[in-house]
Amino acid sequence: MTAPALALDQPKHCRLGGSAASIYLSCTAAPSLWKGRQRFASAYADEGSTAHEVIEHLQHRRGASAKALATDGEMLVHASDFVAHCDALRPLHTSMVEEQVSLEGLWPHIDPPEPLYGTVDFGALTEDRRTIIVLDFKYGKGVSVSPVNNPQLMFYALGIYFRLCATLTPEVLDKVLYVRMGIYAPRQGDTEPRWWTIDLVDLLDWGNDILKPAVEKIHDKRDTSFKTGSHCRFCVGAPICPALRAQAMQTAKDVFPDDLTVPIDVVNTRLTPPSDLSDDELGEALTRGEILSTWLNAIRAETSARLARGRTVAGWKHIAKKAYRKWLDTSKAASAFYGLGLGRDDLWTTPELKSPAQIEKLLKARKVDPKKLVDSLTETPVTGVSLVPSSHPAPAVLSSPGASFPPLTASDCGD
Secondary structure, X not given: OOOOOOOOOOOOOOOOOHHHHHHHOOOOOHHHHOOXXXXXXXXXXXXXXXXXXXXXXXXXXXXHHXXXXXXXXXXHHHHHHHHHXXXXXXXXXXXXXXXXXXXXXXXXXXXXXXXXXXEEEEEEEEOOOOEEEXXXXXXXXXXXXXXXXXXXXHHHHHHHHHHHHHHOOHHHHOOXXXXXXXXXXXXXXXXXXXXXXXXXXXXXXXXXXXXXXXXXXXXXXXXXXXXXXXXXXXXXXXXXXXXXXXXXXXXXXXXXXXXXXXXXXXXXXXXXXXXXXXHHHHHHHHHHHHHHHHHHHHHHHHHHHHHHOOOOOOOOOOOOXXXXXXXXOHHHHXXXXXXOOOOHHXXXXXXXXXXXXXXXXXXXXXXXXXXXXXXXXXOOOOOOOOOOOOOOOOOOOOOOOOOOOOOOOHHHHOO
């Protein structure tokens, strides 16, 4: 899929890009806090970026370089599975991999108020030219993201549509009727992408009636407002957000004593035990706790950023994380152990069978329909439950009083 090139010196991300759409469409004042602020670097963010690079190499059939780039076998397997899911969508009329798309088409006769672009993991037009496809890869283990009404996916889909407008004839473009948007998050239990399909006309209405006015309002600094919510956890302005701070502080005042010298064990004795709360009170406590948690996480990130720049934050410091030993040179280490009498079976792990998605890809290459056989040899086990707000699109797990599930862990209840 080709189109007029974007500027070569253009930054990888723009202020109002696709990855930030869920924030600024919910809170139009949020971008006013972003100037000069950067998301605090973390191992999780670096891991996600690397996984996307691995996918790009695999999509372009550079398997050796992808294997060298992957930080571990898990990353390589999940990246390969994503590529296999993309390949399963073929044959296609046209496709794109890790390419930038622009939304300047929302302003057809004038320049947009500011740059508006983002990078698509995988985008395509089906062979019958009726459906635009967007498939996004999420490598994180934490927050589950739904494709339904997802501003980031809709942003990318619009960008692909405008790319097609620049490359297809009007006769071919008139055949496009639908938009199919998907998310594949393998470390959150996805074995297949989760899809959401809408009419193209509904996507265009969203772009013109929702996204475009919001961008113009934000750029002109006109009638913007703060609004707290689940989007706050991803906002780089959270540590200095007046609305989030006010709500968090009010929640804290309602629960905790003003005297910070009171020992935590004394504070705990003053709080109502969770077992004594009603169902409604428990739900309210969780909702209010989410606000505190979001603000506290933002404060932790800001504190770490300042310490990393050499500043001093009263009562806090950085310490080294626990590191695990790894071989400097596996071949040299193996030779040394061979010399001590250890054999190959003692030193090397047994290779594992490739994932179902990878095997399906191999069978399809041999012109074999893999679905029935693979389905008969696989299972998708339920490993537990996750606690999420009732607004989450996934269906609730209905439990009887005697139902047995693995105990919830901290990772099940948040990031």
